[in-house]
Amino acid sequence: MFSGILIEKNETSSLAKIADLDESQLPAGDVTVRVTYSTLNYKDALAITGRGPVVRKFPMVPGIDLVGTVEDSSNPDFKVGDNVLLNGWGVGEAHWGGLAQKARVNGDWLIPMPRGFSAQQAMAIGTAGYTAMLSVLALERNGVTPDKGEVLVTGANGGVGSFAIALLAGLGYTVVASTGRLEEADYLKRLGVSEIIDRSILSGPGRPLAKERWAGAIDSVGSHTLANVCASTRYGGTVAACGLAQGMDLPASVAPFILRGVTLAGIDSVMRPRRDRIAAWDRLARDLDLSILKEITREIGLGEVVQTANHLLAGEVRGRVVVDVNR
Template sequence: MSDFRAIVVSRDEEKRQSVALTRLGEADLMEGDVTVRVSHSTVNYKDGLAVTGKLPVVRRWPMVPGIDFVGEVIASADPAFAPGDSVILNGWGVGEVHLGGWAEVARVKGDWLIKRPDGLAPADCMAIGTAGYTAMLSLMALEAHGLAPADGPAVVTGAAGGVGSVAVMLLARAGWHVIATTGRPEEADYLKGLGAAEIVERAELSGPAKPLAKERWAAGVDSVGSTTLANVLAMTKAEGAIAACGNAGGMDLPSSVAPFILRGVSLLGINSVSVPRAKREAAWGRLAAEIDRGKLAAMTATVGLDDAIDTARAIADGKVRGRVVITVG
């Protein structure tokens, strides 16, 4: 195997972090039974944190960022995959403790992969990416809880971000009246184009949360956490549920038990990192069937590997709208 391009985050003896586009060889790859020629990856919020070091996402040094990728198998000791198979990876600590998708070659465990579903081109898969996959897992959790559009509106926090953008699209397509919250009011037209019926400024959910507040929605997808999620819970209708899938606003939850014991509200935790293969395949199968290709294209920008570092810094600063695909190989 010849050398290949990769972005590497490193740390020196004094724990000063640096990041650079460089070249790696086969000897640099980590353990795994499937080797993949990566065609596309994405810039996720977690990748932004890994590149900037704003939070301790990286737990193995040096590290190749990229928590997801799509590509073609070039070697496999796993009987589930053969050379030439097109595969997707989301999560499993890739880009955190295992070299990730911002490299032209990746070696991973076959258990972490699924085959790319029919109907989605490789670039489409990464336009959806872990963000869109997480949004679908959130929708599936709300449905499994028994909630439907007839129960009332659905709120989406951080709506202009990657998870939020796809969540708005999927919920609207499923028939929900979607209330999108964002700290970027200039993105109102963008969000309405994805299907949002109402736009709420983030400031309305940023103050200290009351134990209970006026009921406004029956369901929701929250990628912010902290005070925002506490306010969302306080405003959720009786027997409603919120799918929590992110912590862009913080890991804390300054809430009370009131929504849970006085209204029967449920908080549904969404794990997109280590999901059983059958559930991953179900989520991606639904994405292939339900995603609106036109709206997906409207929310997606594409950059090369050369521009991934700057884009990661921008997403960590909250300056990126929607999804960013990296053309890797």
């Protein structure tokens, strides 16, 4: 037996709670992992609270991230005792995820534990930091270099936003943060922002084209915010879109794309091929100042997950939440 967060559904709603689980309940897979740490992401919070259609079958163990040690394997790439990491691939949505003391998964979803990180540090980074790195790589591929001008990060106090700021600032970019929590200005400045703007400037309906400002942007918000970011991006700039906290709609026009040559780069972290995952984690090992993890990260146990999920959706959680599944 082992413990985990289990989401069950009745005729009218879903309910998440800590449950005692049996290994026989684990889904099919060729690698069984003894989990050490998981995380609590925005998507996990939607699943746990039932406020978003994240879970595709019930019952479900949420948790889109995990690190741990291989306990059993018939996959040729992994053997008993290997330390492994998983981000995405539908775990916590269609396949039992990391918010439990054991997980059974498809070995093709795993990568070896990246060098240079402890298990706790890898989960402090998690999908949020990995997604932020993929977004930075997209800007680089499209020629957005530090000398081109300011780069905007929306949803700046969230996990992706926090890592995006830290990575960009460390690489020499001038970073502007958009946030609805101006009281967190000191935190954002410690991460490396040069200016902070209120999210209300971008969150309402805007014009098809606005004054050019951003050389690039990383947006985790979507909806009107993303539309306004594109409208104010400079000629030839790139916007990396990686989230939908405001909404999954895009009330924009084609004007920024055909009149200014703006690139809208979609960032998928869920189904990314293994080679891209390893490349992103290699860059994180090289470019991320690990000393900021204490600034960004809060650690909780399984018993605090459900309550913290509600706080996260209420905008009351800063940065990253790491879950020690064994306490």
